[in-house]
Amino acid sequence: MNLSVLPGMAGQVRLVEASMPPPPCSGEVLVRMLRAPVNPADLLAIDGRYSFDLGPELPLGAEGTAMVETVGEGVTDLSPGDKVLLLSRGNWCRYRCVRRSHLIALPPDKDMTQAAMLRINPPTARLLLQATGAGPGDIIVQNGAASMVATWVRALAAPIGISVINVVRRAAGALPDALVDGDDLADRVKMLAAGRPVSAALDCVAGTATGRMAECLAPGGRLILFGHLSGEPISVRSQMLTGGGLSISGFSLRPAEAAMGGDAMQVMFSELMAFHLRSGIIFPVRDILPLSQAQTAIAQARLGGRGRVLLDLTQ
Numbered sequence: 001m002n003l004s005v006l007p008g009m010a011g012q013v014r015l016v017e018a019s020m021p022p023p024p025c026s027g028e029v030l031v032r033m034l035r036a037p038v039n040p041a042d043l044l045a046i047d048g049r050y051s052f053d054l055g056p057e058l059p060l061g062a063e064g065t066a067m068v069e070t071v072g073e074g075v076t077d078l079s080p081g082d083k084v085l086l087l088s089r090g091n092w093c094r095y096r097c098v099r100r101s102h103l104i105a106l107p108p109d110k111d112m113t114q115a116a117m118l119r120i121n122p123p124t125a126r127l128l129l130q131a132t133g134a135g136p137g138d139i140i141v142q143n144g145a146a147s148m149v150a151t152w153v154r155a156l157a158a159p160i161g162i163s164v165i166n167v168v169r170r171a172a173g174a175l176p177d178a179l180v181d182g183d184d185l186a187d188r189v190k191m192l193a194a195g196r197p198v199s200a201a202l203d204c205v206a207g208t209a210t211g212r213m214a215e216c217l218a219p220g221g222r223l224i225l226f227g228h229l230s231g232e233p234i235s236v237r238s239q240m241l242t243g244g245g246l247s248i249s250g251f252s253l254r255p256a257e258a259a260m261g262g263d264a265m266q267v268m269f270s271e272l273m274a275f276h277l278r279s280g281i282i283f284p285v286r287d288i289l290p291l292s293q294a295q296t297a298i299a300q301a302r303l304g305g306r307g308r309v310l311l312d313l314t315q
């Protein structure tokens with residue numbers, strides 16, 4: 001049987017035993033799922049607060065790694081036993097049958113736990129950086145700076161020569177130079193920028209944090225909102241838009257990728273995989289729990305703290 005974790009009522013999930021997917025049709029691949037993290041976006045989906053309606057019958061799980069079981073007609077570049085990263089949602093299950101174009105082939109020696117955390121955050125960071133319009137010598141500011149996305153933003157910005165000012169909600173041991181968010185944030189950011197303009201802000205917190213991030217920007221600055229960690233509506237001094245030329249836009253990975261097209265996405269992923277290998281970035285793992293204990297894993301992830309909680313989809 002194929003155990004799946006589906007959204008339930010009011011912040012709950014349902015564990016459902018479904019039948020195995022049918023053998024793959026032409027252009028499809030049947031995979032056995034291996035690992036999947038519990039991400040902030042999964043918690044939003046469980047709570048019914050995600051930006052898109054994912055439907056009640058699609059398994060949860062924005063990310064996941066798997067091993068190829070069988071390939072359908074016409075799939076010539078993957079074989080049983082190959083390791084893959086899933087591009088589509090619906091990964092909290094034991095088996096999936098997906099289009100070949102929804103898979104990224106991984107090297108045989110790739111760590112499948114670390115790889116399971118590469119679907120969302122690296123491309124998000126890359127496309128966010130692109131959306132800032134920042135280039136060599138520019139300065140940007142980001143909040144939620146201890147997060148995985150923010151770690152990727154720093155890693156990808158450094159070789160381009162973009163300086164990143166980091167903002168956290170509380171002092172973070174791993175980021176001793178980060179600024180702790182507060183009413184005088186803009187003054188401290190401007191001091192750190194030493195008279196140079198801060199051209200863009202990446203905001204994943206929303207609420208009043210958005211207003212504080214906006215105040216850090218030079219006239220004409222861009223604020224990109226891509227998360228809702230505070231759970232509050234954004235609040236920004238309106239004169240920043242009328243007099244300060246501030247522009248505010250939202251970012252969501254999947255529509256941004258859809259606009260790129262499949263070939264460009266495959267190229268982006270091969271570049272990001274190569275970057276990941278060179279960078280040696282390793283994300284801390286707090287726990288790995290069996291799929292059958294998804295409720296416990298979700299409760300642990302809700303507590304926050306250092307390291308990702310993952311599901312072992314084989315158990």
Ligand SMILES: NC(=O)c1ccc[n+]([C@@H]2O[C@H](COP(=O)([O-])OP(=O)(O)OC[C@H]3O[C@@H](n4cnc5c(N)ncnc54)[C@H](OP(=O)(O)O)[C@@H]3O)[C@@H](O)[C@H]2O)c1
Pocket residue numbers: 039040041120121124144145146147148149150168169170172204205226227228229230231251252253254304305
């Ligand atoms: N729009 C998109 O397409 C997209 C794609 C990927 C991620 N995201 C968003 O990006 C954000 C980061 O994701 P991630 O997976 O990188 O996160 P993560 O690694 O799980 O880290 C979350 C971080 O957010 C901080 N945080 C939690 N609640 C907060 C609050 N109320 N105020 C300020 N900081 C808070 C935590 O701080 P502490 O260390 O102090 O606990 C933690 O460092 C999330 O909002 C996620 O939904 C959006």
